Amino acid sequence: MNGYNFAYLDEQTKRMIRRALLKAVAIPGHQIPFGSREMPLPYGWGTGGIQVTAAVLGPDDTLKVIDQGADDTTNAVSIRRFFARTAGVATTTHTAEASVIQTRHRIPEQALREDQIIVYQVPQPEPLSKLEPSRAETRRMHGLAEYGLMHVKLYEDITRYGHVSISYDYPVMVGGRYLMSPSPLPAFDNPKMDMMPALQLFGAGREKRLYAIPPYTRVTSLDFDDHPFRTTRAPHACGLCGARESYLDEVVTDDRGGRLFVCSDTDYCETRRAEGHVGTELAV
Amino acid sequence: MTQSAHDETLLSARGLNLRFGNVIALDNVDAELWPGEVLAIVGESGSGKTTLLNVLSGRMAPQSGVVWYRDAQGHLADVHAMSAPALRALHRSDWGFVHQNPRDNLRMGVTAGGNVGERLMAQGSRHYGNIRQEAIDWLAQVEIDASRVDHLPRTFSGGMLQRLQIARTLVTHPRLVFMDEPTGGLDVSVQARLLDLIRTLVRRLGIACVLVTHDLAVARLLAQRVMVMQAGRVVEAGLTDQVLDDPQHPYTQLLVSSVLSA
Amino acid sequence: MAYVAVKGGERAIDNAHRWMEEERRGDPSVPDLTPQQIGEQLGRAVDRVMAEGSLYDPPLAALAIKQAQGDLIEAAFLVRAYRTTLPRFAASLPLDTEAMTIRRRISAVFKDMPGGQILGPTYDYTHRLLDFALAADFTPPTPAQMPAEVEAMPRIHDILGHEGLIEPDERSDAEPFDITRSPLQFPAGRDARLQSLARGDEGFLLAMGYSTQRGWGGSHPFVGEIRVGAAVVEIVPPELGFAIDIGDIDLTECQMVNQFAGSKTQPPQFTRGYGLAFGHGERRAMSMALVDRALRAAELGEDATAPAQNQEFVIYHCDNIEATGFVEHLKLPHYVDFQSELETIRRMRADAAREMQQEAAP
Numbered sequence: 001m002n003g004y005n006f007a008y009l010d011e012q013t014k015r016m017i018r019r020a021l022l023k024a025v026a027i028p029g030h031q032i033p034f035g036s037r038e039m040p041l042p043y044g045w046g047t048g049g050i051q052v053t054a055a056v057l058g059p060d061d062t063l064k065v066i067d068q069g070a071d072d073t074t075n076a077v078s079i080r081r082f083f084a085r086t087a088g089v090a091t092t093t094h095t096a097e098a099s100v101i102q103t104r105h106r107i108p109e110q111a112l113r114e115d116q117i118i119v120y121q122v123p124q125p126e127p128l129s130k131l132e133p134s135r136a137e138t139r140r141m142h143g144l145a146e147y148g149l150m151h152v153k154l155y156e157d158i159t160r161y162g163h164v165s166i167s168y169d170y171p172v173m174v175g176g177r178y179l180m181s182p183s184p185l186p187a188f189d190n191p192k193m194d195m196m197p198a199l200q201l202f203g204a205g206r207e208k209r210l211y212a213i214p215p216y217t218r219v220t221s222l223d224f225d226d227h228p229f230r231t232t233r234a235p236h237a238c239g240l241c242g243a244r245e246s247y248l249d250e251v252v253t254d255d256r257g258g259r260l261f262v263c264s265d266t267d268y269c270e271t272r273r274a275e276g277h278v279g280t281e282l283a284v
Numbered sequence: 285m286t287q288s289a290h291d292e293t294l295l296s297a298r299g300l301n302l303r304f305g306n307v308i309a310l311d312n313v314d315a316e317l318w319p320g321e322v323l324a325i326v327g328e329s330g331s332g333k334t335t336l337l338n339v340l341s342g343r344m345a346p347q348s349g350v351v352w353y354r355d356a357q358g359h360l361a362d363v364h365a366m367s368a369p370a371l372r373a374l375h376r377s378d379w380g381f382v383h384q385n386p387r388d389n390l391r392m393g394v395t396a397g398g399n400v401g402e403r404l405m406a407q408g409s410r411h412y413g414n415i416r417q418e419a420i421d422w423l424a425q426v427e428i429d430a431s432r433v434d435h436l437p438r439t440f441s442g443g444m445l446q447r448l449q450i451a452r453t454l455v456t457h458p459r460l461v462f463m464d465e466p467t468g469g470l471d472v473s474v475q476a477r478l479l480d481l482i483r484t485l486v487r488r489l490g491i492a493c494v495l496v497t498h499d500l501a502v503a504r505l506l507a508q509r510v511m512v513m514q515a516g517r518v519v520e521a522g523l524t525d526q527v528l529d530d531p532q533h534p535y536t537q538l539l540v541s542s543v544l545s546a
Numbered sequence: 547m548a549y550v551a552v553k554g555g556e557r558a559i560d561n562a563h564r565w566m567e568e569e570r571r572g573d574p575s576v577p578d579l580t581p582q583q584i585g586e587q588l589g590r591a592v593d594r595v596m597a598e599g600s601l602y603d604p605p606l607a608a609l610a611i612k613q614a615q616g617d618l619i620e621a622a623f624l625v626r627a628y629r630t631t632l633p634r635f636a637a638s639l640p641l642d643t644e645a646m647t648i649r650r651r652i653s654a655v656f657k658d659m660p661g662g663q664i665l666g667p668t669y670d671y672t673h674r675l676l677d678f679a680l681a682a683d684f685t686p687p688t689p690a691q692m693p694a695e696v697e698a699m700p701r702i703h704d705i706l707g708h709e710g711l712i713e714p715d716e717r718s719d720a721e722p723f724d725i726t727r728s729p730l731q732f733p734a735g736r737d738a739r740l741q742s743l744a745r746g747d748e749g750f751l752l753a754m755g756y757s758t759q760r761g762w763g764g765s766h767p768f769v770g771e772i773r774v775g776a777a778v779v780e781i782v783p784p785e786l787g788f789a790i791d792i793g794d795i796d797l798t799e800c801q802m803v804n805q806f807a808g809s810k811t812q813p814p815q816f817t818r819g820y821g822l823a824f825g826h827g828e829r830r831a832m833s834m835a836l837v838d839r840a841l842r843a844a845e846l847g848e849d850a851t852a853p854a855q856n857q858e859f860v861i862y863h864c865d866n867i868e869a870t871g872f873v874e875h876l877k878l879p880h881y882v883d884f885q886s887e888l889e890t891i892r893r894m895r896a897d898a899a900r901e902m903q904q905e906a907a908p
Binding site (some may be wrong): 004033034037039042045046069076081093104106133134135137165167187208232233247248249266 | 627630748
């Protein structure tokens, strides 16, 4: 792309975003307003994550972009191309080789390291938004740590269903102080955020907020002592690599109810297959 | 204002003034409340009684004058000099506010148990079973059957809603509860039962209460002391029975004589 | 049939783009539409794209309309994204709309006033009959000329202001809030609100304005004045120290005169609502003025209960580029979260079935 700065944003904008990120890291889980710029991708399609990545990316970085855990979904392709063109950085599909990972809706199965940064795309940064639509009011609630309303919602779920019904974007407490939306990750991924060695950054472009979890921070999913948080996962093994602990996608294979379950994390699955693991679908 | 007079009051107000344009809402009003006592503020509409309640509870600021609150540790705080967070915290713990219309203080889309348990959860309770049991206990105290704990307030009668609001307010054992016409809008028979309940609870729990009402019978039933207001001024104050049996001020006499005997 | 993990997202995207470009061009035997044609003959579309793209550049807006195949929100998005890349080198002086070169100026509150009522080019009094002559080549008749010398045209609001009948305009030397630089927080000041409304979706503003006329927070509005014309843009370069004229832009300005506020201590006065749009956009400017007035409810001591009076509701949802991004993002894959919902529902149904079985056969 001629005429564009490295990674598209001008240096002033990147500096502004990095200053906001520093504030975010200093107050884990707290939403920091930032002057989100119009990007050449639509709002809601990752502009926040893109701006955060653009602000932290350097020429020596290696970038991985995933959506739904896969490198090859259309929006991941589109965003990876964007950075390949505007920043010329090396890109990879291997989690272990990436220094910056931008993701939508999943955390890679492979544990991340201290020298890595994971950037989450966030559609709705306000964890209380479905309970209280006014941002002026939710700001007060965060400031006063008035989170009773969220616990009431969990209480009501248990009353009605016998357990909490939230299956993704499950609210967490960060550092014991701030209630945070982890982005629409499946609840299955929440435990990975707790004491993660990598830096976790969150960008919401349309809502103009970013937040962060510094490495080795306590992140706990909201629950009750007698109804502890539990993860949901399809009770199968991956049909391709046999994995029993990874999050699975359900693939419809025919119109007679045929189903196949495969790892959502494509790199994880390929790596396992390269190591010789085989699932029932591929077994000879 | 001497220190000794301060020593025991839970809430005391001095020289409260407030006007809205040309209308005098509060005219040099003083008030005092001791721990465990019920103070009724009576008057007709426009007397300033609701404004006084709002100023005492920090919801509205006076143009001059001061309201002091003594917390459980004995520290005095100027209610209107408090930070907004501190006042909000006070309203969620040591204080309670019962609204005339219970819908103003209930979440209609949340079960009765959730409504009662909310203040507990806001203060850090994290055991579902215990929260629900405590909610059931409080519902019993306000004479709502335990079977209603998982029901939505939409299915409750007016009297039940008011009792639910009271349970929700009392669950954190507040020391001071403000009540704004708590029986207004209810059928007479329902009122009687509710008043009885309030009297029992307040006495049993040792809660201090500032109660606004236009109904002298309510004041007589619930309050040890009463203040009579007219056009923003306190025209008479004292022990309830004394004031209502032997009113000195012409306006009080008018109020008392206007009460239709049953 | 064995499952093969499908790859090829990149190729799919490339093919999608190529097909879209073929669709955009349409039948190749039909002459290619030029941006100049769009600029000259679809001026109202250009004006709308400039307003919602928040950038005054008619040829650019025309190009965007061509690239977007006539989808005006998509075109505004193109303009808005381009705007991000433009460096800001100066701030102009406030535009003096009183000194506009007027093409059209009307007022509904007075029959006549200095400067007169000038209808200008307007659809207002056309009969909405499709003109099939336009399908063939068409040469318009020559209109009458406006006199070169025009009377002074004082604002209606100043005329009302002389008698103290209308609240004075806010005057401030403070730096206005800039919504393109700072994130909005609520409650938002009037400067931030007006900026948001100026780039808001015309349909949304229209509906919100309309709602105030139908009882959802009404303010009894009158059109004090609508002005359409060209305003001069001036900057003060630091090296020169005085103002220079760098060109002019076409604008539509609407001043609404609204229900009088007043209290026991303040005599009643009419209140204001303001709308401004790039190019010729009366519907936009009028709707904006209605919504501006509605959003001032709280500061004017009115009960703010209607949707149009709710700041967060109006301002958060008036930007159609944000709105379309988020609405259309639902097309992106959400199967991971859906999988979680599937598992949750399956479990709940299994639990319920088990309970029913237990109840049936204790």
